[in-house]
Amino acid sequence: MTDGRNDVTATDLATWRSRLVAMAAAGADNDGAHDSAHLDRVWRNARLLLEQHPEADRLVVLAASYLHDLVNLPKNDPERIQASRRSAQLARHQLSHLGFPSEKLDAVAHAIEAHSFSAAIRAETIEAKIVQDADRLDGLGLVGLARLFYIAGKMDSSLAHPDDPLGNERDFDDRRYALDHIMVKLAKLPDMMQLEAARTLGHERLNQLLAFREDFAREWSGA
Numbered sequence: 001m002t003d004g005r006n007d008v009t010a011t012d013l014a015t016w017r018s019r020l021v022a023m024a025a026a027g028a029d030n031d032g033a034h035d036s037a038h039l040d041r042v043w044r045n046a047r048l049l050l051e052q053h054p055e056a057d058r059l060v061v062l063a064a065s066y067l068h069d070l071v072n073l074p075k076n077d078p079e080r081i082q083a084s085r086r087s088a089q090l091a092r093h094q095l096s097h098l099g100f101p102s103e104k105l106d107a108v109a110h111a112i113e114a115h116s117f118s119a120a121i122r123a124e125t126i127e128a129k130i131v132q133d134a135d136r137l138d139g140l141g142l143v144g145l146a147r148l149f150y151i152a153g154k155m156d157s158s159l160a161h162p163d164d165p166l167g168n169e170r171d172f173d174d175r176r177y178a179l180d181h182i183m184v185k186l187a188k189l190p191d192m193m194q195l196e197a198a199r200t201l202g203h204e205r206l207n208q209l210l211a212f213r214e215d216f217a218r219e220w221s222g223a
Helices: 010-026 036-052 058-067 080-097 102-114 126-137 141-154 178-184 186-192 196-221
Strands: none
Touching: 010 036, 010 058, 036 058, 036 126, 036 196, 058 080, 058 102, 058 126, 080 102, 102 126, 126 196, 141 178, 141 196, 178 186, 178 196, 186 196
16 A cells, blocks of 8 residues: 555655654754644644645655754744744755655755745645645644643733733734734634635634634623
């Protein structure tokens, strides 16, 4: 039985997954929003999308799913926009030393570079589209909500504006107020998804965030 393009067997895929997990763990820091569990979720999301796109190279998607955060800079780091490019460069270097198929390295590097929201690199391949959507799906829904507040805590952000949590009479500022991040970024993600299945799931998960936002604001304001 083969898995994806270029006759990659299911056994080979499992072997490479073990190697990639170890590679990602070797360079991991203590960021609970971008830990091994996040990488596993991105791969699970990617596998769902791969079911709709069997033409995609599963080994490329697997590698990019696990190595897209090899260089993980804080959200408020001025060099954040370069993180995905640095991750791609490091992934290419490390994979080449592990004997990863050389003809797939460009595809893996592109999928890693294009996954980043801040880098704004257009996903040109089906593999890059899958990885980008899979990563963004993990920023939505209840897990995405938990990650949002975890990251905001590390950035010393407040939970919400004291008087106007929904931003009805002010500009949103998600560097100061965690709740604002839903409207600044997360609400935009579903319509930016590359693939139909991701857009559908993205809107379902966004609805959870929007419902939470309204409930949170009522409780925050004592309504």
